[in-house]
Amino acid sequence: MTIKQLSVFIENKTGRINDVARILGEKGVNMNAFSLADATDFGILRMIVSDVNAAKEALREAGFAVMLTDVICLSCANRPGALSAILDILARKEIFIEYMYAFSEGELANVVIRPTDVEKCIETLKNSASDVVNFNTKY
Secondary structure, eight states, X not given: OEEEEEEEEEESSXXXXXXXXXXXXXXXXXXXXXXXXXOSSEEEEEEEESOHHHHHHHHHHTTXXXXXXXXXXXXXXXSTTHXXXXXXHHHHTTOOEEEXXXXXXXXXXXXXXXXXXXXXXXXXXXXXXXXXXXXXXXX
């Protein structure tokens, strides 16, 4: 039920995001989803990619610091209130979400969640929201 997310630490410098995209493109790795958060001197590029191992190896060879993290990717209806219903369930079980990002495809929204307790989050979603949420296994 979890998928691997790459976190790449990049300098806040023109062209560094493109360096990552170019390296992955040259290795035939597709970036299916990503989020970029910046700090003063560096940014964290979080990505769901088509080939985690190839991406990790290529980026490390190019000198990037790369970390793998287990995240949950789920799909819900792409309509007002659907995400809120899922987040309500998690809040009632006191599951804290460190960060999340999402993208939509027509009638579905795909949401990547990094909770502090991955197993408790999965169990809660399975038990409480089977009619609301589907786990996305295509990544």
